[in-house]
Amino acid sequence: MDLATIVQILESTLRLATPLLFTCLAGLFSERAGIFDIGLEGKLLVAAFFSAAFAFYTGSAWLGLLAGIAASVVFALIHGFASITFRGNQLISGVAINFLAAGMTVVVAQSLFHQGGRTPPLSGNARFERIDLPFADALRDVPVIGPLYSNVLSGNSVLVYLGLLAVPLTWWVLYRTRFGLRLRAVGENPAAVDTAGVSVVRMRYYAVIIAGVLCGIGGAYLSTSLAAGFVKDMSAGRGYIALAALIFAKWRPWQSLVAVLLFGMLEAIANRWPNLDLGLITLPNQFMAALPYILTVVILAGFVGKAIPPRAGGEPYVKER
C-alpha cells in the first residue's frame, strides 16, 4: 500500500465521517440532557431531502442547508413534544420519527419531482463547493505532510470544516459554560436542576433543538455535498451508526470525533476493497459493513471499558407535587 492509497483512504474517511460527526454530536446534546434519540436517522433523512429539494428550486446550497435545518428541527420538536411535554416513551417516539421521515420524504419527493422518490441531480451552486485551504498548492510537494494537508485536509466542502469546528465548540459549551453544566445536569439529576430554579423542560427543549440543527447540517451535507441530490433512504443507517459512535465515545465530544473517524474509515476501506484480503483470511465487505455495530455491542457489553449513559436518560421528568 503506497502513500497515494493511504491519502485516498484518509480523504474519503474524512468525507464519510462528516455526516456521522454532526449526527453524533446531535445525539450527544440530546442524550446528555436526558432525551434518548433513536430518531437521529429520521432527522438526517428528512434534512437531506429538504436541503436537496430547496437547493434544487433556489439554486443555492446555503438556502438548502437552512431548509434542511428547519425540517430537522420540526422533527426534533415533534420528538420533544412527545417525550418532554407529554412525557411519552422517548424510544417509541424516536422509532415513529424514523418511519415518518422514511415515508414522508418519498411521498413528497414523488409528488414534487415524479422521479421515484428522488430529487433531480444538483449542480453548480446548488451544491457546496470544495474550498482550498491557504497554502494548499504551495505545500503540495512537501513529502508526507504535503499530500496530507493539500489532499486530505484541504479541498473539502465548507461543512466538513464546520463539523471539525463543532467538536471543540461542543466541548466548550458542555464543559465551560453555565448552559452546558445545566444541560448535563438535567441528564443526570433533573430534580436538582429544578430545585436550583432552572426549568428542566426548557433545558431539554434547547437540547432537542440543538440536536435538530446538527442533524440538519449532517443531512444537508449528505445530499448537497457528499452526493448530488436526494435518493430514497439515502441516510442508509447512518443515524444508527452515529448512535453507535456516541456509545463508543461514551457520550463525550472529542471521543465522538475519534469514533466517527474510525467508523468513517471502516466505510472508506469497505468501499475501496469490497473483499479485504488480509493474507490469512479474506474479509467480505458484509463484515466490514457490520463491524461498527459489532464493535458497539462489544463496548455496550462492557468488555472493553463500560459505557454508562447519562443517569436520567429516557426518563420523563415529573415535578413532585
Added chain:
Amino acid sequence: MPKWADVLLVPLFSLVIAFAISALVILAIGEDPIRAMELMVTGSLGSTYGWGYTLYYTTNFLLTGLAVSIAFQAKLFNIGGEGQALIGGLGVALVCLFVPWPNWWTAMIGAILASAVFGALWAAIPAYLQARRGSHIVITTIMFNFIAASVLNYMLSHVLRPPASMDPATARFASELRLPRLADVLEPFGIAFSRSGPANVMLFVALAFCVLAYVMMSRTKLGFEIRAFGQSEPAAHYAGISAFRIIMIAMLISGALSGVMAVNSVMGGPQRLVMNAVEGAGFIGIAVALMGRSHPIGIIAPALLFGFLFQGGSELAIETTIPREMIVIIQALVIMFTGALDNLVRQPLEAMFALGRRKS
C-alpha cells in the same frame, strides 16, 4: 376511566387522528383521500384475490406483533424483530434446501422449529447482555438488525446462491414443500377463493400461537411472572422472581416468534430466501403491539388492519400517484399516537369520563 374505554377508545381515537393526518397528507400532494380509501378497501377487501394478500400480510404481522407484545409485557422493547425474522428465514431456507422432507406439513413443522431456534438464538445475545451486563436492549437489538442484514447478505451472495444465478437469493425449494394456500384449504368446504393470493395455512398457525400466548400469559405461572416483572421489577424481585430468567425467557419467546414469521414470508411467499424477505414486518410488529395494548388476542385486529393497509397501499401505488411509502407514514403516525403521544389522547378522554361521572 373504565377499562373498556382504555382498551378500545384510546387506540381507536389514536387511529382516527393518524388517519386524519394521513388524509391531509394525501390532500396536500393533490390526491383525493376518499377515493384513496375506496381504492384501498376494494383492493384489499373487495375480492378474494385482495383477501389472499391481506391475510398473507396479516399472518406476518400477527407473529411479529405477538413477538413485540411478549417482550413488552416484560417491559422489554424488542426492536430486533426485523433481524430475528431475517435469521429465522435463514433457518427456514436451510431446512427446506438440505433436508429431504416427505411432504409439506412435516417440512412446515421442521421450518417452524428451525426458524424459532434461529430467531431465538439471535435474540439471546442482546437478552443475555441486558440481563447480565445491563446493556440497553433497544440499542443492542437495533445493532443486531444491521448485523443480521450483513449475515444474510453474506450467506445469500457467497454461500447459498446457486452457482448459475446472479441475484443474491437461494435456489427455489422443492415444489412438494409449497404450503397449501387458502384456496386449497377452503375448497373442501365448497368456498371459492382466489388461487393467486399467497395467504396460506400459516395464518391458522399464527392464530393458534396467539391463543397459546394468551393462555401462557394469563393462565400459567410463567406468564404471571413475566407480567409481574414488567409491572414492577423490584416487586418481582421480592417475590423471588429471577430477573435474569424472565428477561431471557421473554426475549427467547419473542425472538422465536419473530423467526417463525419467516416461515410465512419465505415458504408461503416466494418459495426461496431473498434479501428483503421480511419487508419491514418486524417494525410493523411494534405498531401492532402498541395498538393491541400488547394483548395476545388484542393484536389480532391491528394485525388485520395493517394487513389491509399493506395490501391497500400496494393497490394505491398502482392506481394513483400515491407511492407505497404512504403506509409507512400511517404506520409512523400510529406508532406515535398509540405509543409516544398516548397521553395526548388519554388525558382528554379521562377528563371527559371524569366529567360524565360528576354529572351522574
